[in-house]
Amino acid sequence: MNLLFPALRFQVMTAYEFTDGATAIVRGALDAGCDFFAGYPITPASQILMMMMAELPKAGGIAMQGEDEIASIGMCIGATMTGARSMTATSGPGISLYSENIGMAIMGEVPLVIVDVQRLGPSTGGATTAAQGDVQFVRWGTAGGYPIIALAPSTIAECYTLTMRAFDLSERFRCPVFVLTDKELNLTRNTVASEDYVRVPVRERQVTQEGAPYRFGGNATPMELYGTEVVRFTGSTHDEEAFITKDPAVVGRLNEHLRDKILSHRNEIELLDIDRDPRATTVFVSYGITAGAMREAVSLARARGSHVSSVTVQSLWPFPEKGLLDAFEGIERVVVAELNPGLYVREIERIAGSRQVMGLQRIDGELISPVQFLEFLP
Amino acid sequence: MTVETYRNESAYPFCPGCGHGSILDALDEALVSQQIDPAKLVIVSDIGCSGLSDQYFGTSAFHGLHGRSLTYATGIKLARPDLHVVVIMGDGGTGIGGAHLLNAARRNIGLTLLIFNNMNYGMTGGQHSTTTPAGAITSTTPAGNLEHPLDICSTVGVNGAAYVYRGTNFDKDLPERIVEGMPNNTFGKRSLIAAQEELGLASGVLYRREVDEYASAYRAAAERLRGSTPLRVRTLVPESTSPLDRAVNIMVAGSAGGKVRSAARMIAEAAIRSDLYAAQRDDYPITVKTGHSVSQIVLSPRAIDFLGMDRPDVIVVLSEEGRRKASRYLPEMKGPVFVVPEFADLNTSGTVSVFDPRSAPERVGKSELALAMLSGAVVHEGLLDADVLRKAVSAYPAFAEKNLVAIEAGLSMAGVN
Numbered sequence: 001m002n003l004l005f006p007a008l009r010f011q012v013m014t015a016y017e018f019t020d021g022a023t024a025i026v027r028g029a030l031d032a033g034c035d036f037f038a039g040y041p042i043t044p045a046s047q048i049l050m051m052m053m054a055e056l057p058k059a060g061g062i063a064m065q066g067e068d069e070i071a072s073i074g075m076c077i078g079a080t081m082t083g084a085r086s087m088t089a090t091s092g093p094g095i096s097l098y099s100e101n102i103g104m105a106i107m108g109e110v111p112l113v114i115v116d117v118q119r120l121g122p123s124t125g126g127a128t129t130a131a132q133g134d135v136q137f138v139r140w141g142t143a144g145g146y147p148i149i150a151l152a153p154s155t156i157a158e159c160y161t162l163t164m165r166a167f168d169l170s171e172r173f174r175c176p177v178f179v180l181t182d183k184e185l186n187l188t189r190n191t192v193a194s195e196d197y198v199r200v201p202v203r204e205r206q207v208t209q210e211g212a213p214y215r216f217g218g219n220a221t222p223m224e225l226y227g228t229e230v231v232r233f234t235g236s237t238h239d240e241e242a243f244i245t246k247d248p249a250v251v252g253r254l255n256e257h258l259r260d261k262i263l264s265h266r267n268e269i270e271l272l273d274i275d276r277d278p279r280a281t282t283v284f285v286s287y288g289i290t291a292g293a294m295r296e297a298v299s300l301a302r303a304r305g306s307h308v309s310s311v312t313v314q315s316l317w318p319f320p321e322k323g324l325l326d327a328f329e330g331i332e333r334v335v336v337a338e339l340n341p342g343l344y345v346r347e348i349e350r351i352a353g354s355r356q357v358m359g360l361q362r363i364d365g366e367l368i369s370p371v372q373f374l375e376f377l378p
Numbered sequence: 379m380t381v382e383t384y385r386n387e388s389a390y391p392f393c394p395g396c397g398h399g400s401i402l403d404a405l406d407e408a409l410v411s412q413q414i415d416p417a418k419l420v421i422v423s424d425i426g427c428s429g430l431s432d433q434y435f436g437t438s439a440f441h442g443l444h445g446r447s448l449t450y451a452t453g454i455k456l457a458r459p460d461l462h463v464v465v466i467m468g469d470g471g472t473g474i475g476g477a478h479l480l481n482a483a484r485r486n487i488g489l490t491l492l493i494f495n496n497m498n499y500g501m502t503g504g505q506h507s508t509t510t511p512a513g514a515i516t517s518t519t520p521a522g523n524l525e526h527p528l529d530i531c532s533t534v535g536v537n538g539a540a541y542v543y544r545g546t547n548f549d550k551d552l553p554e555r556i557v558e559g560m561p562n563n564t565f566g567k568r569s570l571i572a573a574q575e576e577l578g579l580a581s582g583v584l585y586r587r588e589v590d591e592y593a594s595a596y597r598a599a600a601e602r603l604r605g606s607t608p609l610r611v612r613t614l615v616p617e618s619t620s621p622l623d624r625a626v627n628i629m630v631a632g633s634a635g636g637k638v639r640s641a642a643r644m645i646a647e648a649a650i651r652s653d654l655y656a657a658q659r660d661d662y663p664i665t666v667k668t669g670h671s672v673s674q675i676v677l678s679p680r681a682i683d684f685l686g687m688d689r690p691d692v693i694v695v696l697s698e699e700g701r702r703k704a705s706r707y708l709p710e711m712k713g714p715v716f717v718v719p720e721f722a723d724l725n726t727s728g729t730v731s732v733f734d735p736r737s738a739p740e741r742v743g744k745s746e747l748a749l750a751m752l753s754g755a756v757v758h759e760g761l762l763d764a765d766v767l768r769k770a771v772s773a774y775p776a777f778a779e780k781n782l783v784a785i786e787a788g789l790s791m792a793g794v795n
Contacts (some may be wrong), residue, residue, distance in 0.1 A: 016650050018643070019656075027609060036457055044662065055609050057600035062456050066479040071449040072753045074442070074478075078422075078453025081440065082461070086453075100443050121402035128662035155683075187662065189646065191655040194613055226438050227458055229417045234441040242442075243433060292683040299683075367686030 015194045021159040021185040022047035024197070025115055026055060028163030029087050032202045032222035034113070035061035038075040040068055040084060040094060043127040044183040045117035048089035069097035077101060080110050081233055083205065083225045085167060089115035092134050093124065095141060102176055103142035104235035109214065111162070111205070113168035118182040120365050129365040130184040132288055132339040138178045139317050147262040149177040149269055150317040154291035157196035159185065162314060168202040169269060173262055175218040180316065182339070184367060185289045214240045216253040218260030263318055270320040273312035274327045280309040282377060283327060285348060286337040287313040290368050294337060297373030306377045319347050328355060335360055336374045337368050383415060384409045386436045390615030392427060398494055405464065405492065407553035412560070419462045422451040425499045426468040428494035445475025448482045448491065449608030455487050459593040462560070463489040470499050472530055473508040483534035488561035488591040493530060532681055535585035542585040555583070561591060565595065568625050612773070616653035618766055626761060627679035629690035629707065632748050634669035638696070641748035642673035648762050648770035649677045657682045661703065670702045677761060692759060693728065695721050716755040732757065738787035746784035753785045754792030764789055
C-alpha cells in the first residue's frame with residue numbers, strides 16, 4: 001500500500017475501460033441473452049451491426065445483415081416468434097423504414113429491442129453528426145398512436161444497463177422498446193470504471209400453451225411460440241385466437257389492451273435520475289448525450305454558489321409525468337435542453353402548470369455545452 | 379395419428395371462379411402426403427386475397443405486412459431450422475416486396491414460397507400489378523397497361539432459387555410439385571418458388587439445382603467461429619499519477635491512413651494509466667474506409683461528462699489536410715501548436731513548436747508520425763510521463779516495436795528524451 005497517496009483511486013485498483021456506447025450496447029445485449037440480431041448498415045449505427053455479426057455466432061446466436069431495414073426488422077419479428085431474443089439497430093432514416101413493422105410488433109405483441117443511434121435530420125441529414133431529433137418520431141412513428149417504450153442512456157455505462165433493461169421491459173410488456181442514443185454517445189470513447197456497468201435482471205420470456213396467443217385485459221400475458229403447438233400470429237385487428245375480426249366489442253378490447261398494458265403500468269417503467277438542490281427554483285431537464293453537459297453545468301453552477309436541480313430523463317416514453325412533477329416541487333423555472341428544434345419540451349409544457357418552461361436547443365450539429373446551461377441561471 | 383387434412387372447417391372466402399382455393403387444396407394435399415406435424419409448420423402470409431389463406435389452415439400461422447412475408451419467414455427459419463415454413467404471396471407482393479423476393483432466391487433459406495398470381499390487385503379493386511400483361515385494361519390502366527410484366531419465375535431462377543415451378547391451379551400434379559420443392563428435410567438443400575398461371579410463359583419445373591440451405595450453412599459457418607475470443611474489452615488500472623489539475627483538450631490533425639486515431643487512443647490509454655480520465659472523439663469521414671484524419675482527446679483529472687470538444691488547448695498538425703481541418707481553431711489559438719517543419723510559419727496566434735522528424739534517431743514513417751508528434755507534444759507539455767506512454771503501447775504486442783520507436787523519435791524531436 002502506498003502510504004503517501006492513500007486517497008488515490010488507483011489504491012482500490014479500480015479497473016477502467018476506454019470504450020464507446022456501441023460496445024456497451026452490444027455487451028448489454030449479449031448479457032441480456034440476445035440471440036438474434038438483424039440490421040442494415042447505416043452511419044452511425046453500423047458499429048453495432050458489425051459487432052453483433054462478429055459476436056453472436058460465437059455465442060450460438062444468429063446475426064443477419066438484411067437486404068434493407070424492412071427485411072431486418074421483419075426477420076427479428078419472425079425470430080422472436082420462435083423464442084429468440086431479438087435486437088436491431090439503425091439511425092433515423094432506418095426508423096422511417098421500420099415504421100410499418102413497428103406497428104406490427106405493437107399489434108402482434110412482439111418483444112423487440114430497437115436501437116436508434118440518432119443523427120442530424122431531416123432526411124439523409126448529417127450522417128456523422130449527433131442529434132436528438134427522433135424523440136417524438138419513435139413515439140409516434142407508426143400508424144395508430146399506440147404506446148411504445150423508449151429509454152435514453154446518457155453515458156456509456158448506461159448504454160449497457162439500459163440495453164439490458166430494454167430487453168427486460170420488452171419481455172414484461174411484449175412490445176418494441178427503443179434505446180435512443182446518438183452519434184457521439186455511440187462512437188466517442190470515454191473512460192468508464194468497470195464497476196459502473198450495472199447489470200440489471202432480465203426476466204425470462206413468459207410462455208404459455210393455452211391455445212390463445214392473445215389475452216386482452218390491459219396486462220401483457222405470456223406468449224405462445226412456434227414449434228411446440230399450433231400458434232397463430234397476426235398484424236391485423238384480431239380476436240384472442242388471432243383471427244381477423246371487425247366485431248366492435250372485440251376490436252375495442254384489443255386496442256384498449258394495447259394502450260393499457262403499457263400506460264397503466266408506467267410506474268414499472270419510469271426512470272429518472274434526479275439531482276435535487278432543496279433551495280433551487282430552477283431545474284434543468286435533459287436526456288441522452290445532452291444530459292452529460294447538463295450534469296457538468298450543475299457542478300459548475302454549484303461551484304460558484306448557484307442553486308439548481310437537474311433531471312436526467314432515462315425513460316422518455318411513456319412520458320414520466322409523475323416523477324417529473326415530483327422533481328418540479330418548489331420549482332419556478334424548467335429549462336429543457338435537447339439537440340432538436342424543441343421536441344420534448346412540449347411534453348414538459350403540458351404538465352408544468354404555472355411554471356415557466358424554457359427550451360435550450362441546438363440544431364447546428366454541435367453539442368449543447370455546459371456554458372449554455374449556465375446562461376439560464378442568475 | 380394420421381392427419382387427414384390441414385384445413386380447418388372455415389370455407390374459403392374467395393370470389394367465384396378464383397383459383398386460390400384450388401391452390402390451397404393442392405397445398406393441403408401436399409401436406410397430407412408428408413404428414414408434417416401441424417405445430418412444426420408455419421404458414422406465413424401477407425396482404426391481399428392470398429394473405430387470407432392462413433386462416434383456413436389448422437397449422438401455425440404468421441399473417442404479416444404487405445409484401446414482407448419472406449422476411450418473417452426468414453427470421454423464423456433462421457432461428458428454428460427444424461420448422462417447415464410455407465410462404466404465400468400474391469403478385470402484389472412481388473412488387474412491394476420485390477427486394478425480398480430477389481434476396482430470398484439468392485440466399486436460399488429453406489422455405490417454400492407459393493405465389494398466387496392473378497395478375498392484378500384483386501382485393502383492392504383490380505389495379506394493375508407487376509404481372510399485369512402489357513395492354514391490359516385495369517382500374518388503374520384505363521388506356522391499357524404500358525408496363526412490361528415481370529417474369530417472376532425466371533427472375534428468381536437466374537438469381538439462385540433451388541427449385542422453380544410454374545403451373546396453374548388446374549394442374550393435376552400441383553401437390554406433387556409442391557412436395558418436390560419442399561426442403562427434403564430439416565437441413566435440405568432446396569427451396570421452392572412456385573407460381574400460378576402466367577400467360578404465354580414457359581411452365582413446368584424451370585429450375586432445379588442443389589444449393590446449400592442458408593440456415594444450416596450459417597450454423598456450419600458459426601461452428602467454425604465457436605471458441606474464438608468473445609467481445610473483450612481491455613481494462614486499464616492506474617499505476618501512476620499525473621499532476622494535471624485541469625482538463626486539456628488536444629487536437630491531432632493529420633491525413634487519412636496516418637494512424638491518427640490509434641495514436642490518439644494510445645495517448646488516452648496512457649492517461650488512464652496515469653490516473654486521469656480520457657475521452658476521444660474522432661472526425662467521421664463520410665466514406666469510412668478512407669480512414670480518420672482528425673482526433674480530439676480530452677485528458678482530465680475528473681470524469682468527463684461533456685463529450686463536446688470545445689476549442690482545443692493543444693493542436694498537433696501533421697499534414698496539409700490536417701492543417702485545413704484545424705484551420706477553424708488556429709487563428710485564435712491560445713495554447714501550443716506542434717507542427718512538422720513545412721508548417722513552421724503557420725497562421726496562428728498559438729505558440730508554434732516545430733518538431734523535425736529528420737532530427738529523430740530513426741526514420742519516422744508516415745504511419746508513425748502521429749504517435750511520434752503526439753508523444754513529443756504531451757511530454758513537452760508535461761501532461762504525461764514518457765514511461766507510461768511506453769507501457770501503454772507495450773500492451774499491444776503486435777504494434778509495440780514500431781510504436782516504441784515512434785515514441786522515442788517524438789521525445790527526441792521534442793528535446794525531452
